[in-house]
Amino acid sequence: MSKSFKAKNGFTLIPQDVSLIPSPSEGDIAVDLSGILNVYSSGVWVQKVGAPAYTQTATANSSSFNYGDFSTDSKAGIVPQFPWSSPVRLNMPTATAARNYKISWSANDEFLATTTTASPYLEIYQRSGTTFTKLANPAILPTGTTYGCSFSPNGEFLAVGHATTPFLTIYQRSGTTFTKLANPASLPPATILFMSWSPNGEFLLATHNANSPTIYLNIYQRSGTTFTKLANPSSVPDNLPYDSSWSPDGRFLAIVGNMTTRLLIYERSGTTFTKIADPSILPTGVGWGVSWSPDGEFLAVAHINSPFLTIYQRSGTTFTKLANPASLPTLNSYSCSWSPNGKFLAVSDGGGTLINVYERSGTTFTKLPDFTTPISNDNSFVRYFSFSNKGEFLAIATISSGSNTIYVYQTSSEIPEGSALSLPKITRAGV
Numbered sequence: 001m002s003k004s005f006k007a008k009n010g011f012t013l014i015p016q017d018v019s020l021i022p023s024p025s026e027g028d029i030a031v032d033l034s035g036i037l038n039v040y041s042s043g044v045w046v047q048k049v050g051a052p053a054y055t056q057t058a059t060a061n062s063s064s065f066n067y068g069d070f071s072t073d074s075k076a077g078i079v080p081q082f083p084w085s086s087p088v089r090l091n092m093p094t095a096t097a098a099r100n101y102k103i104s105w106s107a108n109d110e111f112l113a114t115t116t117t118a119s120p121y122l123e124i125y126q127r128s129g130t131t132f133t134k135l136a137n138p139a140i141l142p143t144g145t146t147y148g149c150s151f152s153p154n155g156e157f158l159a160v161g162h163a164t165t166p167f168l169t170i171y172q173r174s175g176t177t178f179t180k181l182a183n184p185a186s187l188p189p190a191t192i193l194f195m196s197w198s199p200n201g202e203f204l205l206a207t208h209n210a211n212s213p214t215i216y217l218n219i220y221q222r223s224g225t226t227f228t229k230l231a232n233p234s235s236v237p238d239n240l241p242y243d244s245s246w247s248p249d250g251r252f253l254a255i256v257g258n259m260t261t262r263l264l265i266y267e268r269s270g271t272t273f274t275k276i277a278d279p280s281i282l283p284t285g286v287g288w289g290v291s292w293s294p295d296g297e298f299l300a301v302a303h304i305n306s307p308f309l310t311i312y313q314r315s316g317t318t319f320t321k322l323a324n325p326a327s328l329p330t331l332n333s334y335s336c337s338w339s340p341n342g343k344f345l346a347v348s349d350g351g352g353t354l355i356n357v358y359e360r361s362g363t364t365f366t367k368l369p370d371f372t373t374p375i376s377n378d379n380s381f382v383r384y385f386s387f388s389n390k391g392e393f394l395a396i397a398t399i400s401s402g403s404n405t406i407y408v409y410q411t412s413s414e415i416p417e418g419s420a421l422s423l424p425k426i427t428r429a430g431v
Helices: none
Strands: 006-008 029-031 037-041 044-047 103-105 111-115 122-128 131-134 146-151 157-162 168-174 177-180 192-197 203-208 217-223 226-229 241-246 252-257 263-269 272-275 287-292 298-303 309-315 318-321 336-338 344-349 354-361 364-367 382-387 393-398 406-410 420-422
Touching: 103 146, 103 382, 103 393, 111 146, 111 157, 111 393, 146 203, 157 192, 157 203, 192 241, 203 241, 203 252, 252 298, 287 344, 298 336, 298 344, 336 382, 344 382, 354 382
Parallel strands: 146 192, 241 287, 252 287, 287 336
Antiparallel strands: 006 420, 029 037, 037 044, 103 111, 111 122, 122 131, 146 157, 157 168, 168 177, 192 203, 203 217, 217 226, 241 252, 252 263, 263 272, 287 298, 298 309, 309 318, 336 344, 344 354, 354 364, 382 393, 393 406
8 A cells, every 4th residue: 555646837835844744644745844755654754865855847846845724634735836827806795994904814725814903803704716705703802903813824723913902812713613712821911013823833923012021022832722921032122023924944933123123033943032143234124024935045025115125045044135126116015925836926015006026036036017907096005915825816905095905816717737746656664
């Protein structure tokens, strides 16, 4: 008895440390960060050193691993990556007429959560194809204006940050029901601005606007449904942080904001977060958005002040600023997001286009044509956006003076076909 899989051209797996894959089964296979094939045998992951390594080629994307949504029966596997075509704006249900600061997709792209400045303060949509249906509100709602929300990587938890006590609300999802968990023993002391999960769902970062008794951030370690606040890092932000992003392997945590350096990068070892040396060239203004490429090689920062976008290439713990793209945002930028295959980078533009999308080739970023169905002309201000985990959709949260505050674009409806890449069969030990 054997187990095997194959990937078609255009299918990408997100790189992860295979030891972090939850609940593996006997005979499961995965490609680790070095591109070596692994098989789960007798309770441990075993490298197949003699097997070929899988890296980027002219006909196949680099192999990596995606956890999928483990809160249901789905297993980790190959996630289709969609090519870029003229994005089509979908019809969304009427949202609460209020400002929306953050959105978050569940791991399997079935759910989309958004914050809002008016009751019910949290709206959750369920997707079926290109149809989004608003779910009934959770029995216990956030207590006030919400600024941050984030699904855990397995889709089981939804963390929401808001402006009134207890400032942090965490839900556990079962199907379409979101049940509020008991509050952590140590709560944030003030309004939560943004939050993000580590890739393995063990850590939750909540940035807030208080510098006492804790310094602008709380980092929680999760065990089951219990969230325990960790000791503060020895080096902490000296002013408001506005966004954060974990590297795909969970090794680095990047934070941007109104700090002196505009960008802080921590290296994690266990539960210890150590600030690394600043890049030699820092963003020129307050950082509002930050995003890692899926392979962990690039870090993008959206900020105010020209050039409004700064992209770094990482080598070890050294971050080197790349040359600016030939076409830059024309005004302040507040958000950035990579497509899951690392080929596209979307960046907000405070000027007329509102969103710029760049196609990456090596270290060169080329701006693509503007959307053919732009955001409605209702003085929308793009605050945050995110590609869905399969790259098929781009969801946008706006601070708008009109009736439309949430937009979803279908970036493509076709999966690219190509020559199959067949991986070796792995025979289960003892079978």
